[in-house]
Amino acid sequence: MLIKTRLPLMMILLSLIPLFLLSFLIYRHTSKVLITNSKVNILQTTNAYSSALAAVIDGQRREVNSSKESLGIINVLSNRSRNKDDSFYHSKEVLNLNKSLKENKDNFPEIQHSLVIDLNGNVIASSEENALKFNVIDREYFKDSIKGKTFISNTLISKASNKLIVVVSSPVKDLDDNIIGVYANAIYIDYFQKFILNIKNGDTGYAYIVDKDGNIIAHPDSKKIGKKSENTKLIDILRNIKDSNKVYDGLDVYTYDNKDKLMGYKTIPELKWTFVFTKNIAEVNEPAYGELKIIMSVAAFIFILSVFISIFASRSITKPIGYLINVMNKARKGDLNSLCEYKSNDELGMLTGNYNNMIKKLNNSYEELSAVYEELSATEEELRSQYDELIENKEALEVSECRYKEVLNGINDALWEYDVNTGRFFASDKWYDITGYQTEHYNILKLIEKAVFPKCKKKLYDDIKKHINLKTPWFETEVKINAGDGKIKWILNKGKVIKDDDGRILKYSGIISDVTVKKKAELRVKQLAYFDTLTGLPNRTNFIDQLDNEVRNYERDKKMGAVLFVDLDDFKRVNDSLGHDEGDKLLKTIGNEFFHTIDEKNTVCRFGGDEFLILLRDVSGKDEIIDIVNNLIDIFNNGFEFNKKRAFITCSIGICMFPKDGKNNNSILKNADTAMYKAKETGKNRYEFYDGEMSKGLNRYIQIEKILRSSIHNNEIYLCYQPQVELKTGKIIGTEALIRIESKEAGFVSPGEFIPVAEKSGLIIQIGEWVMKTAFKQNKEWIKKGYGEKRISVNVSSIQLKQSNFVESVKKCIEETGISPELVEIEITESVLMESLETNVEILKQLRSFGVRTSLDDFGTGYSSLNYLRIMPIDTLKIDKSFIDDIHFNRKQEAIVDGIVNIAHNLEIEIVVEGVETREQLNILKQKGCNIIQGYIFSKPVTAENIDEIIKKTILF
Template sequence: MKIYNVLIYFVIALIFSLLILIYILLRNIQLRTRAEKELRMKNEELTAIYEENIASDEELKENIHELIQKQEELGRSGDRYRIVAESTMDIIWEGDLINKKRFFSEKVYDILGYKSWELEDLDLWFTIIHPEDLEWVKEGIKHQVDEKIALKTFEYRVKCKTGNYKWLLSNTKCEFDENGRGTAVFGAFTDISELKEQQQKINNLAYYDSVTGLPNRVRLREVVSDEIENCAEINSKFALIFMDLDNFKYINDSYGHMTGDKLLLETGKRLVRILNENMTAFKLGGDEFIILIKASPLKEEVEVYSKALLESLASPISIDGDMFHVTHSSGIVFYPENGLSFDELLKNADTAMYKSKESGKNTYTFYHRVMGNLAMEKIKMQANLEIALENKEFLLYYQPIIDVALGKITGFEALIRWIHPKNGFIFPDRFIGAAEESGIIIQIGKWVIISACKYAKSIYDSGFRNFYISVNVSALQIMQKDFTDFVLSTIEDIGLPAELILIEITESVLVESMDLVIAKLNILKDNNIKIALDDFGCGYSSLTYMRMLPINTIKIDKSFIDDIKSEDDVKSLTGNIILLAKQLGLNVIGEGVETQEQLDYLKRHGCDMFQGYLVSKPVPAVEIDNLLKREMAS
C-alpha cells in the first residue's frame, strides 16, 4: 500500500513534470513562433531597406556618374574658354560691381602691356582712359546700369603701359539681381587702332587737300555753314577772302605738276604762318585758297591782312634750284552783307576775285553788289541759249585747213556762231562757258556734229573728196554715255564716209576719267574717225598724252605760233614739238597762222597743215562752196 502510494505520488509528480515541460515547450514554441514572426518581419524590413539601398545606390551611382560627366564637361568647357580667351585677338574681361574687382584674359598684356593683376581694382581701369574720353565713358556706363541696359558698345582710347594710346571697341554686358541692382559686367575689348587709323586717312582724303594738307572745299562748306548759324544767332559777322594764284597755270605747264604741287604746298605754309586764332585757311581747288576770318572783323582789319598776304606770297619761292615769283588776286566778302548762304558768299567772292584779275592782278577787291550783275548776265545767257537752240539761231562757220607743202585745202574746222535777233553776232568765247555750266552744251554739241556731217556729205556729193571736217568736242559731251553711239549713228544715217570726220579734243577732257575717254576715242578711231589733240602745249602734260591717246593729229596752239616771230627759244620748242610728233607718226597742224614768216618756219620744220587768217578767217558755208569751186577749177 505504501509502495502503491509512493508510485501514485511518483506518477502524479511525473505527470506534473510533464505538464510543466509541455508548458515550457509550448511557451518556447510560442516565443519561437513570435520570434520567427518578428524575425521574418525584420527580415522583410531589412529586405525592403536593402532593396531601397540598392535602388538608392544605383541612383547615387547614376548621380555620381552624371556629376563626373558634368565635371568632365565643365573641364572641357573651361579648356575651351581658356583656349578661346588665349587665341582670340580680343581682351576677355569680367567686372564684379559688388567687390569692385575686374578680371582680364592674358591678351591684356599683348595689347596694352599690363599684367591682368595690375588692373584688378575696378577703378584702376578709369585711370588709363584718355582724358578726353573719360567723362563720357563714365556717363555711358552709369547710364547702362541705371537704365538696366543689358548690352552697350563704347569706343574710346586707353593708355598702354608704354604711354601710347590705343583705340578699343568695348562690348559691355551688364547683369542685374532680382532687385534690379547691377552686380556684374563682362565683355570683350577689341583693338581697333588700325581701323581708326584707316578711318582717319579716309577722313583726310574727304576733308583735306592731299597736296597742302589744308581743309578742302567739303570741309569749308561745313565750317562756313556752321559759322553762318552761329553768327545768325548772336548777330555777328565774318569775312571770306577768295585767293587765286596769278599765272600758276603757266608754271604748272612749263615746269610740270611736281613743281606746281611744291609751289602750292609752300603757298599753303605761308598762309598758315600769318594766320591768327580767328583765321582758318582752306584749299578750294586748283590754285585757289580761302581764308575764313571770324569774330566780327572790321573792313580795315581785313584790308590790313590782305596787304600782308600780298607781301608774304610775293616773296620769291625756291623750288629745286629755280626761283618763282608768285602773286595772287583775291576777292573779299562779308557775312551777312554780301550773302546769306555758303554758295552765295563763295560766288560773290569769286566774282570779286575776277575783278582783281581784270584790274591787273596782284591785288584784292571787296565785293560790291554791282558785280553781281555779271552773274545775272550769265544766268540770262544760259536762258537765251535754250531759246537760241530752239529758234535755230546757231550757225556753223568753217575755216580752211591748208596742206603746207601743196598749198591746197585739205580740210575745214567747224566753228559755231550765234546770230542773236537783238544782239547780233556773238562769238563762242562769250557763250560756250555758260553753255557748259548749264549743260546745254550737250544739245548744242549734237547739233554741231549733225550739221557738220550734213555739210561734209554735201561737199562729198559735189565731187570734192580729199578733205575732212573737224568738230570740237567738250569734256561734258564726251563723258555722255551715248557719245560714241551718237557719233557713229549720225555718220551712218547721213551716209558719210567716217574718215571725213575728225574729232578735236583738248587735254582737259582727260581730267574727268582718262581710261574712259581713251576707250571711247579708240572706238571712234577703230571706225575710221580721225582724232586730233587741240591746243597742244597749253595743257597739263602734252608730251605724255601724245603717247597715251589714240590720236592721228596734234594742233599746235596759236600762242606758240604767235611767238615764232620774236622768241628764239619758242621757235626751237615749236620745231621740237613738230619733230617729236613726226617721230610718233602724227600729223601736225599749226593754228592761228597770220604771217608768211610763221608759215615759212612751219614749212621748214616739216609741219603738215596750217590754218589761220593768212589764208582765211572762219566763213559761212556758202563762201566755202565758192572756195571749193575755185579749187576744183584750178
C-alpha cells in the same frame, strides 16, 4: 586698315601711277610742238615786216633821188654860185622852185618839208618859208651828203618845226659831175609810228623800231619815242652788233613790266636801225595750256572709272568675311544657335564650315551642362544613384571645358569678372595680350587709376553708374589706356552688374576688346574727310561746313563776314621749272604763311590745286578786309627759296562779302571765284571785290547759249548772202553765206557775239551742218530758176574741222541737196588753219579730191606767213578788209596788197578782196589784177528773197 579698304586702294594706285605718267609724256610732247610753232610765227612776222620797213625807206631814198633831177634844183644851185646876195632868195627861179617843192611835198603826206642847201649849209629853197636861210652845216646828213652819199639820218629835232624827224638827203651834181649842193626831205617820225601801229599778233604782240644806240624811233606807246629802250637784252645785242653792215636777226627772251616776253629782231644795216617784234610768253604758251586741260580731263575720267571698278571688286571679295564677322559677334553675345549661311568651295567657305562645327559642339556642351545641372538638383538618393554616372561624365565635362577655353582663346576679346565682396578679379588669358598687365599683380581699382586716361576714366564710371541706376541695360565705354608695354591703346569695355534678390551688387562681369585699330581708322577717316593731306589745312568740306554755320548766324545777328578766293598766278610755271615736289613744298609754305598771317578767329582752307579759301569772321568793313588782303599779297614780295633756288610767284584774290553779296554757300563761293577771275583779267597780283556787274557777262553768255539751242527749232536763225563779182567781166560768179540770228527774246544778236558761244558750247557743229544744207539747197534753187551755176561759199570753224567725220559730213550735205561739188567753196580763216596745220591740210586735200573748192579767209590778219602758201591746198585767197580801207592813200597798204596779189597769181591762186566800199578802192584793185570783189559797193549781205534781183543781173558794172 581693313581689307575692304586696303584692297581697293592698292588697285587704284596700280592704275593711277601709269595713267598720270602717260598723261605727262603726252602733254610734254604736244606743248613743245605748239610752242615751237608760235616761236616760228614770231620770227617770220619779224622778217616780213622788217623787210617791208626796208622797202618803205628805200622808196623814200628813190623819191629824193628822182625829185632832185626833175624839179630844176640843179639850175638854182648852179646860179647860187654866181649870186651870193639876199636878192637871190626873191628871184623868180627860187620862188618857182619853192612852189614846186611845196606841190611835191603835198603829194607825200609823210614829208614835213623839203630843203635845197648850198655848199655853205644855207637853205636856199624850201617847201616851208620858215626854213629859208637856216644853216644846217652842223647836221650829219649835210656833212655826209656833201661827201657824195645818199644819207638817212637818225631821229633829230627839226629846226623849222621843233618836232622829231628823220632826214633823207642826197648830193646834187652839175653837168660836170661836181657836187654843188644837197637836196633833203624831212620825214615825220609819225610816218614810222603808223607803220608799226598796224602790226599786231594775238592779244599782246606788238612791234617797235630802235636806232643803233637803242633810242626808240617808233613804238605803239608814243611817250617812249626818242627815249632809250628799257629792253636790256636788246641793248646788249645792239652793243655787240655795233656798226656792222651785216643783217642780224633772231629770237630772244627778256622781262619787261614783270612779264616774260619773247622777241624777234632784225637789223636794217643801211639805216643802222633794228626792227623788234615782241609778245608775252604767257600767250605763246597758251595753246599748250589748253592741251593740258584736255589731257587732264581724260585722265580724270579714267581714274574715276578705275575707282568704281576697284570698289566693286573689293566688295565681292570681302562680303563673305562680313557675314562671318556678323555671326561671330552674335556668338560673342551668347547666341550659339546662329550659323553662317555662306557656302562656297573656296577658303572662306572652308573657314565658315569649321566655325559652324565648332559652334555646334559648343552648343552641345552647354546642353550637356544643363542636363547635369538638372541632375544635381535632384534628391540625395538620386545623386547617389547617379554618382557613378557623374564620374563617367567627368571626362566629357573636361573635354567640354577645354573646348570652351579654346573658343575663348580663339576670339580677340577677354572675359573678366569682379567680386565686390571678396575684391577678387578674374580675367581670361587674353586680358594680358590686350592690356599688357597681369591681373594677379594689381588691384583692379588701382590698375584703372594707373592705366586709364583721366577723361576716359570719368566716362567709364559715369556709364557704370547709369547702368546701376537702371538707366541702361548694360554699360559700354571706349577708354584710352597706357598699356603695360608702354603703348597707348583704345579698349572697349562692356559688362553688366549682378545683384542679389535684395538689389545688392554681388559682381561685375563683362568683356574687353582691343579697338585701337578701329579708333585710329576713325581718326584717320576724320582727318582725310576734313583736312588737306598736303598742307594740313582744313579742306573744302570742312570750309563749307564752317561757312554754312557762319552764314546762318550772320544773317540772324546782322553781322558781316567775307570769303577770300586766292589763286596762285602761273603756278604751273613753278612746277615746270622746279618740279612737282618743289611745287608741293611751295604750296605747304604758302599755306603755312597764310595760317600765321590771319587771326585765330579766321579760317584758312586749301580749296584744291593752287587755290586757297579764307573765311573772315565778324569784319568791320572793307578797310579791315583790304588790310588783311594786302598782308597776304605782301607774303609774295620776296619770293620763296627751295634748295638754293628762289621761286617768285604772285596771287590774285577775289572777295565776296556776306550776307551782302551772297546768302548761301554756292552763291558766295561762285561770286568770290568770279571776282578772282576779274583780278586776273585786270593784271594779276591784285584783288577785286565782287560787284554785281561781274555776273552780267556770264548771264549774257547763258542767254545767248539758250537762244542758240532753240534757234533752229524757233526759226530765229537765218542766212544772208553777199555776192562775189568778177572784176574782168562784172558778172556775179558766186555768193558767200553769212549766218544771222534775230531772237524774240534778245532781238538781233551779232555774229561776233554768238559764234564764240556756239564754239565753246559745241553747238557750232549742229549749226554749221544746218548752214551747209541750207546754203547748198538755196544755191540749187537759184540754178533751177535759171540764174546760172554760181559758187556758194560757207565758213567753217576750228571746232567743225576737229570732228573726225567733217569731210563725210560735207559730202553728205552735197549729196542730199544735189549740188555739184565744184560749186561749193569751204572757207577757213588763217588762224584756224594754223591751229593744227598738218591735220587741216590733209582735210583740205580730201575736200579738193572730192571736187570742193577751198578758200583761206582773213589773210594777213593772223599768222601772215607767205611761206605756208606753198603747202596749203587752197583755190582762193581772201584779202581782209583792213588792208583795203585806206589803200587809196596809204602806200604801205598798197605795197602789201601788191605783194599778196603777185604771189597768189604766181601760185595760181585766185584772189577775192573783201570789204570794198568805194569806187576809188575798186579802180585800184582792178589795176592790180585782183580777180574777184566782195563788198558794200555792190551789195550788203541780204536774205535769199532780197538777193534774187541782184543775181538776175548779167553785169553789175
